[in-house]
Amino acid sequence: MAKRVVILGGGTGGTLVANRLRRLFSGTDVELVVVDQNDRHVYQPGLLFVPFGLAHSEDIVRPRQRQLHDGIKFHESGIERVEIGANEVHLHDGSVLGYDVLVVATGASLILEETEGLAGPGWMDKVFTFYTPEGAGALEAALATFDGGRVVVNVVDMPIKCPVAPLEFCFLADWYFHERGIRDRVELTYVTPLDGAFTKPVASKQLGGMLADKNIELVTEFNTSEVDGAGGRLISYDQREVPFDLAVVIPLHGGASYVGRSIGLGDALNFVPTDEHTLQSKVADNVFVIGDAANVPASKAGSVTHFEGETLVENVRRHLAGEPLIDGFDGHANCFIETGFHKALLIDFNYDTEPLTGHYPGRVGLPLLKQSRLNHLGKLLFQSVYWHGLLPGRDIPGIGATMPSSGKIPVAATGATTTPKE
Amino acid sequence: MPTTMIAATQIELNDEGFFVHPEQWTEEMAAELARRESIDPLTDRHWTVLRFMRSEFLDKGTGPTVRALGKTSGVSVKELYQLFPKGPAKVAARIAGIPKPRGCI
Structure with a gap:
């Protein structure tokens, strides 16, 4: 009898898993269904560039269906709930999908209402976020007419998608105002709940130094309770x-709202409890989780999702075949950090090794x-690799799923001190 | 690894003041641990949070973050900060004798 794998979410994780599974099960009778509430796949790393006029919203959005290979069904509907005991997904359009394996790939959402006043007076007027296409577009218009004053960039709480993006925003804002010739009239401040610029010590020191070099003030251990848009203060x-005169806020993140309506599926913030190495959920053996929807202690980032794909797909195959799962995923993440003035830096790390100096992926790199x-x-x-390599579920040549160590300089050699990770 | 005497017991703490062996903790130690965090006395509301953190840790292997506490402990985030002004998750974890909550990445 045919097995059915239902994949909730047609973003980075859902798309690359569906395409990998299609290749793996080609010629067999495994049915693949991807569910999403709309047909707009946003290249999320591109959102960072929109406020500065370096990218436009329409350029970073493509149809979800077109990224899915032949033989994968796309079902466009919101999700009402999952019944993990009955192996059923109930959709807003009234249909019910039974499954043999469920892959949760619905990412993280922004929860504005958790912060008093954030969606109140001043929202989309002098309080913005660039984490949505609408927000990034509105912020572009606001920055274009901003001619001086206090700009704050505030992370409400961790975890957030792409934890370096708010820092990149600061660096690009410094460059943007510099190019417009008004940098001396703008006070830039980065306000974070962390005790430094970043979570991991060596990178935190490096990035903190860059903030100081660019004259961006750093306010740490600030746990935002309220955004007073009318009064202009956090x-x-x-x-x-x-x-502030203009605030760029990264709201609290949580999992998708249907997770909260699905008894036994999620935690207090609607993320799904997941084994950090096998990517099998802890709530049911036939539920697997990829990307930002999982509660694993890895960065919420597209690179992590890509590196998870190989292990997750192999474990779905093993589960269906009744074989033991592999502990394949090591928490590998890497990201380019755009720093303005046509430069960027790169970090590469996993569960056990913080971002270090050296070269990637080996001594020459x-x-x-x-x-x-x-x-x-x-x-x-x-961006091109994303649409043509990541989403089709291809391995990127030279870039393995596990973290490489050969080109890296250990902490002891750099003289940096280590402190336990947050 | 520094050790310290609490309620007449030798306790091993890590560099950040968290219990290395959570099973060494007893309720009798809480008042003294709280005084070290400048919290005196411990009220029933403090105890609601401490017992909740303890049971979450025993259940899940890690203590909750502030946001998760606010959603599940019955004490709002605002009140959590009134009870533990220097950071509810970390301070309450120290007083409840559990490791640092593995929250943010």
Whole structure:
């Protein structure tokens, strides 16, 4: 009898898993169904460039269906709930999909209402986020007419998608105002709940130094309680205030809302409890989770999702064949960090190894944790790799799913101190 | 690894002040641990949070983050900061004798 694999979400993870499974099961009678609430696949790394006029929303959105290979069904509907006991997905359009294996790939959503005042007066007027196409577009218009004052970039809480993006926003804003000749009239401030610029020590020190070099003030351990758009201030739970004329806020993230309506599927923030090495959920043996929807302690980033794909697909095959799962995923992440002035730096890390200096993927390669034009070109080229390599579920030549160590300089050799990760 | 005497017991703490062996913790130690965090006295509301963190840790192997606490403990995030002004998740974890919550990446 035919087996059915239902994949919830047609973003980065859902698309690459569907395409990999299609290749793996070609010629067999495994039915693949991808469900999504709309047919707009957003290249999310591109959102960072929209506010500065370096990309346009229409250029970073493509139809989801066109990224799926032949033989994969696309079902466009919102999701009401999953019944994990009955192996059923109930959709907003009234249909019910039974499954043998469920892959949760519905990513992370922004929860504005968790922060008092964030969606209130001033929202999309002087309080913005660039984490949605609409927000990034509105922010572009606001920046274009901004001619001086206090700009704050505020991360409400971790985890967020692409934890380096808010820092990149700061670096690009510095460059943008510089190019417009008004940098001396703009005060830039980065306000974070962390105790430094980034979560991991060596990168935090490097990035913190870059903020200082670019005259961007760093406010740490700020847990945002309220955004007062009318009064132009951020207020923390311990009653500190940061004034602004324009705020760029990264709201609290949670899993998709249907996870909360599905009994036993998610945690308090609607992320799905997941084994960090096998990517099998902890809530049911036949439920697997990829990308931002999982609660694994890895960055919420497209590169992580890509590196997870190989292990997840192999484990879906093993589950269907009744074989033991592999502990394949090591938490590997890498990201280009755009730093403005046609430069970028690159970081590469996993569950056990923080971002280090050196070269990637080996001794000869792109410089790590160091600004270079080569990394900037890498970042620009990546958009094409995303549509034509990642989403079709191909391995990228030279870039393995597990983290390489050969080109890296260990912490002891750099003289940096390590502290336990947050 | 530094050790310290709490409630007449030798306790091993890590560099950040979290219990290395959570099973060494007893309720009698909480008041003294709280005073070290400048919290005195421990009220029933503090205890609601401490017992919740303890049971979450025993259940899941890690303590909850502030947001998860606010959603599931019955104490709002705002009140959590009133009870533990220097950071609810970390301070309550120290007083409840559990490791640092594995929250943010």
